[in-house]
Amino acid sequence: MIQKTAIFHLFLLSNFAILDLATANSNSNSNIKLTVVVDGIRNHKGQICLRVYNNEQGFPFTDTSEVQSGCVQIQGNSIKKDFYGLKAGTYAVAVVDDQNEDYKLNRNFLGIPQEGFGVSNNPTISIKTGVPKFQDASFSLKKNKTINIAIKYSLDP
Incomplete structure (x- = not known):
């Protein structure tokens, strides 16, 4: 009888431990805030559009594969x-x-x-380097974070 009671208590404790771990993981993994600051805006009309991607x-x-996106009306240099x-x-x-x-992003015939335009991590973007790769612009997000992106208006370094 004591052995059955002990086994039952161990069973309950293990289930509560698993439930606590699952709850902790779901709470910490899905409520992170990313703040993006865009600097170097030259124009004072239009909007700044941002897209957040979680893979390449x-x-x-492409505007169909991002995780989140949004636009902000321009009201200054950032x-x-x-x-x-x-x-x-x-x-x-x-x-x-x-x-x-x-x-x-509007482009000419070339x-x-x-x-x-700009991307996170502000990698060099030029005619020589071409379109930035996801791996060059990617960053790890584990908790609330702020990143800064410098906008460029030409392909010169």
Whole structure:
């Protein structure tokens, strides 16, 4: 009888421990805030559009594979945008100074951007380096974090 009671108590304790671990993981993994500050805005009309990606698929141009996105009306030389409810993981952010408010980076017939642009980690972007890769722009997000992105208006270094 004592042995059955002890086994039952161990069973209950192990289930509560598993439940506590699961609750702790779900709470800490899905409520992270990412704040993105974009500096160096030259224009005073239009909007800054931001896309948050959690893998290389579609980065940095596709607007169907991002985790979250949003635009902020330009009101000065910098803007700030908060993204809520992110899970712990690896992310990259792409930014466009969307002057004509069409929600995309306009490029000329050679593919050269005609609007300001930037990505997280501010890697060198030039004709020589080409489109930035997810791995060059990605960062680890484990808790609330603020990142800064410097917007560029040409492909010169």
